[in-house]
Amino acid sequence: MKVDILAFGVHPDDVELGCSGTLIASAKAGKKVAVVDLTGGELGTRGTVDTRKTEAADAAGVMLLAARENLEMADGFFQHDEANVRKVITVIRKYQPEIVLCNAPEDRHPDHGRSSKLVADAAFLSGLRKIETVYNNQPQQQWRPAYVFHYIQDRYLKPDFVFDISDHFEEKIKSVLCYKTQFNTLDASEPATYISNPDFLETIKGRALMLGKRIGVKYAEGYLSAKTPGINSFDAFIQQVT
Template sequence: MKADILAFGVHPDDLELGCGGTLIAAIAEGKKVAVIDLTRGELGTRGSAEIRAKEATAAAEVLGVHARENLGMADGFFEHNEANLCKIIVAIRKYQPQIVICSAPEDRHPDHGRSSKLISDAAFLSGLRKVVTTLDGQPQESWRPAQVFHYIQDRYLKPDFVYDISPYFEQKMKAVLCYGTQFNTTDTSEPATYISNPDFMDVIRARALMFGKRIGVNFAEGYITQKMIGITSFDNIINNVT
């Protein structure tokens, strides 16, 4: 399946938190969206990899994405190496997206920043025809996405642009809450974590409100890009009301 957008998360739930509203909005516009988790989240304090897989499937249904895969890299210990680069290149060439979305360049969880560099490099290498990959025994054609955007995660990073998700914020939160072992839980049978406290949901809402306020809308998600973005019309620029 060819996708317009291919979004990567390190752990199941990263995508929902970082760019879930954007993906829902893109799908509402008729775009094809595929998502890929690099790891199974097996080092997570709460739940298990098997439970996270079921939660990810439920969240994918809420998001409405057209495909979800897991590359099975080692949670916490995946490396920036040829094997992992090739796994991502295969995925990019499989879906041939114009836009790749991935983790923040640096963040509280070291996996996030490490994956950001890994995916950005793979997106470039995917465009080199002498990098040979196969899928189901068949050689793949080279493919380089037009843009790589990095969603902002736990740490505040100044966005290069923000995406209005106001009509889709509650649907995004519904997708996040599919991860019942991770968020908004009062279950004390497992250790409490930074994200398990119900107050963490207020943090997600506050971040979206803050980004939204900067462009005069209710909710938005922030992105960083290393490549300059050009425009052909002023018609779709949201006016800042401040």
């Protein structure tokens, strides 16, 4: 299955927090979108691997995904090694995305930065034909995405560009709230966490408002790119203003 956009998250709920507005907007515009989670989030304080699987499937429906899968790396302990790079190369070659979205280069959770480097390196290596991978007992062809963009997560990083999600912000929040064990809960049967308090959602809204203000819209999501995106017309900028 070829997709237009393949979004990676090291934990189920990363893409919902970081780039779900972009994914929903893109899917509604006719793009084919898929998500790959690297781990099951098994070290999360609240919930279980099984509840996270159910929550991730529910969120996939909200985000209008064509596919979602999990590479089952070790939460907290996965390494940037050949085995894991090959797993990511295989899935990139499977979906052949033009755009890859992945975790922030550095963030509060150390897994985010480590996975960011892992995915970015795999996206490059996926274009080398002498790296051989197999899927469904068939050799894969090399494939290199045109761009790898890193979505901004907990820590503020100055974006290289922002994506207008004004018309899809409520759906973004709906996708986040699919993780009932993780967010917006005062359930005291498990320990409270940094993200479980309902006030955490206000920080998500505040970030989206702040990024939206940078381009004169209500809500936006921010991205970093090592490769400078180019244009061949100023029309896109003019359309934004008008």
